[in-house]
Each structure stands twice: as structure tokens, then as C-alpha cells.
Amino acid sequence: MSNTRRARLLVIDVDGTLLTTNYQITTATLAAVQQVVSRGVQVLLASARSPAALRLIMGELGISGLAISYTGALTCRLYPDSDIPTEVVAQQRMNLASAHIVLRSALEQEIGVGWYIGDDWYIPRWDAALHLEGELTGVMPTVVPDLAHFTEAPHKLLCIAGDPVLLPRLSLLANTLPYDCTGQFSYVNYLEITHQGVDKASALQLLGHQLGIATDEMVAIGDAENDITMLRLAGLGIAMGNASPEVQAAADWVTDTNNQDGVAIAIARLQATRWI
Numbered sequence: 345m346s347n348t349r350r351a352r353l354l355v356i357d358v359d360g361t362l363l364t365t366n367y368q369i370t371t372a373t374l375a376a377v378q379q380v381v382s383r384g385v386q387v388l389l390a391s392a393r394s395p396a397a398l399r400l401i402m403g404e405l406g407i408s409g410l411a412i413s414y415t416g417a418l419t420c421r422l423y424p425d426s427d428i429p430t431e432v433v434a435q436q437r438m439n440l441a442s443a444h445i446v447l448r449s450a451l452e453q454e455i456g457v458g459w460y461i462g463d464d465w466y467i468p469r470w471d472a473a474l475h476l477e478g479e480l481t482g483v484m485p486t487v488v489p490d491l492a493h494f495t496e497a498p499h500k501l502l503c504i505a506g507d508p509v510l511l512p513r514l515s516l517l518a519n520t521l522p523y524d525c526t527g528q529f530s531y532v533n534y535l536e537i538t539h540q541g542v543d544k545a546s547a548l549q550l551l552g553h554q555l556g557i558a559t560d561e562m563v564a565i566g567d568a569e570n571d572i573t574m575l576r577l578a579g580l581g582i583a584m585g586n587a588s589p590e591v592q593a594a595a596d597w598v599t600d601t602n603n604q605d606g607v608a609i610a611i612a613r614l615q616a617t618r619w620i
Contacts, residue, residue, distance in 0.1 A: 349579055351619045352557050354380055355412075355548060356607060357566035357574075358391040358401060359530065361584050364603050367480055369404055376608035377405050385620045388412065388551075390544045392500070392530045392570060395420050395430045396463040397481040414460060414500040415528060415570050416547035417538045430463055434550055436539045437497040442522040446501050446537055447492060449520070453513040456504040458485060461496055468492070473506025473533075505533040528570040536570060545573035563619055565610055567591060567602065580619060582610050 356362050356377075363369060381387055387405070389398055390412035398411045403424035410433065411422050417438075421431040443459070447468070450457035456473040459466040465485040467474050478484040488494065505514040514535055518527040524540045544566075552559055560579035564571070567584035572594045575581030583595035584606045592598050599610040614620045 349560055349619065351385055351563040351579070351614065352561040353386050353388055353552075353555075353563070354611075354614075354620065355388045355390050355544075355562060355564040355574065355578065357564075357568065357571050358389055358393055358398070360567035360586060360602055361565055361571075362389070362401070362602075362607055369401075370605055370608070372605040372608040374405065376611040377407075380611060380620055381407060383620055386410070390416070390548070390564075390566075390574060392502075392528075392534075392536045393481060394460055394463060394465060394483060395422055396465075396483045398422060399424045399430075400482050410551065412544060412547045412551070415530070415536050415538055415542060416544045417499040417542045418462070419547050419551055432462075433554070434547065435499065436542050437499050438501065438537070438539045439522075439524055440495070440497040442524050443498050443501060444492065444494075445522050446503070446517070446525065449517055450501075450503045453510070453517060455510055455514060455517065456506055458502040458504075459488075459491055459494065459498045460500040460502065461498050466491055466494070471506055473504040476506075477502075477504065499538070501537040503535040503537065505535075508533075530568050530570050543573045544571065545577040548574060548577060563614060565599070565607060580614075 392415045395413050399422045408423045412419050418435045419433040456471045466488045467485045468491040505511050521527050526540050527537050530536050562578040563580045564574045564578035565582045567587040575594045581595040583592040583598045585601035600606040
């Protein structure tokens with residue numbers, strides 16, 4: 345049966361979706377994304393990553409413009425091939441007092457913690473997990489030992505359990521957040537903490553209003569817990585083959601894994617069903 349709806353916006357998660365487990369964009373995926381752009385469909389990255397990290401990915405893809413970072417806490421315009429700074433389109437920062445409560449709790453539990461503001465990432469001290477995150481994203485943090493006295497509210501806090509024995513502590517932290525915070529897992533050991541109500545779906549809905557694009561003209565592809573609301577919101581939600589059963593259940597259909605060109609295969613199916 346042919347599809348009567350056409351996508352105007354293709355929203356793609358980054359880690360576990362666009363990127364392989366080795367953090368690469370495959371040749372097939374790169375070609376498929378560029379083909380989507382050539383057909384006049386806007387491609388939007390929606391990720392827990394910072395704008396600085398997304399700028400690098402967008403540069404690889406050869407795209408510029410809108411992006412959703414920090415799981416929806418910051419929607420911005422990025423121009424990888426120019427000196428134009430990050431342009432804020434919409435944002436929702438955490439309450440400063442609540443951010444400090446989470447920071448103290450993480451440090452007491454010996455959990456790595458990062459404080460993200462715009463393009464910048466601050467940490468109170470180094471640990472192996474934070475160093476690895478810097479290497480993987482291509483963006484390194486600034487060490488601020490007295491982060492407990494920071495007076496600028498973050499868009500996001502990232503808490504990382506670098507050792508498996510810390511996972512129960514991370515779960516406890518997730519279950520005891522201040523009332524005005526939302527905690528979403530992007531990996532089993534990565535807890536992304538933002539202001540209450542922040543998620544990719546809310547950011548997409550607001551962006552859709554601004555662009556004049558209805559949610560049923562959006563297609564979203566993702567793999568993690570923090571993608572579920574986005575997959576349900578979009579006119580067509582596609583889960584990766586490496587996604588959990590819960591994430592796959594929230595999608596309209598499931599593509600292959602991130603290591604088997606899942607995004608490229610999804611785009612081929614979208615073309616075959618005339619979504620794009």
C-alpha cells in the first residue's frame with residue numbers, strides 16, 4: 345500500500361543510531377543521509393550530545409543548521425564550515441540550586457559528573473569515564489575544581505558510572521533527583537539530567553510550530569530510552585535493531601542495527617514507501 349504522507353523532516357539520534365559502536369558513520373549511511381538532503385528533506389540531529397560535539401558530526405555529514413542537543417534542553421543552529429557561533433533557538437536550563445544538589449550527590453557517590461552550558465563542558469575533577477567521553481566525542485572538558493560554586497545554570501548534567509559496581513548508585517541517583525529534574529538514560533551507565541519535562545519530543549514539537557512542520561510530517565530514528573517520546577511523536581518512528589524491546593515497542597517499525605547500516609536501510613525503505 346502506498347504512503348500518502350511525505351516527510352519534511354528526518355530526525356536522527358546520534359549514538360547507537362547514526363554512529364556505529366566504534367563511533368563511525370558508515371559509507372552507506374553517509375550516502376543515504378546526503379541523498380535525503382538532495383531530495384529537499386531537512387535532516388536534524390537530536391542527541392544528548394553538546395552543540396560542540398554535534399558540530400563535528402554535522403561536518404562529517406555535510407549538513408548545517410538546526411540541531412537538538414542535550415536531549416532537548418537546547419535547540420540551536422550550527423554551522424560547521426564557518427566561524428558563525430552557535431545560535432540558540434530555544435532552551436530550558438536546569439534550576440541552579442537543583443543542579444548543585446545533583447552535583448553534590450554524584451560526587452559523594454564517586455560518580456563522574458559533567459556540567460554542560462552551551463558549547464562548554466565543565467568537570468570538577470578527572471576520572472577515566474570522563475576522559476573516555478572526551479575522546480569519544482572529540483570535545484574535552486574544562487576542569488573547574490570549585491564547580492560547587494558555579495553560578496551559571498547548566499543545560500544538562502551528565503553522570504557516568506565508569507565502573508559496573510557503581511551502577512546501583514547511579515540508579516539510586518536517578519530515583520532521588522530533585523522534583524524539578526528529569527533523568528534519562530542514554531546508555532546503561534550514562535544518566536542525562538535536565539530540567540523537568542525536557543525531552544526530544546517537546547523540543548521537536550516546539551520546533552515544528554516554528555518551522556510550520558506538523559508532527560505527521562516528521563520521521564524519527566533512535567535506539568535509546570531518551571528516544572522513546574520522539575519515536576511516539578513523529579508521524580513515523582523507527583527503532584534501531586540494537587534498541588531494547590521497550591524502545592522497539594514504541595516505534596512503528598524496526599530497522600537493522602547501527603553496525604549493519606540500520607539508518608541507510610531505513611532511508612531506503614522510506615524511499616520505497618514514498619515517505620521521502
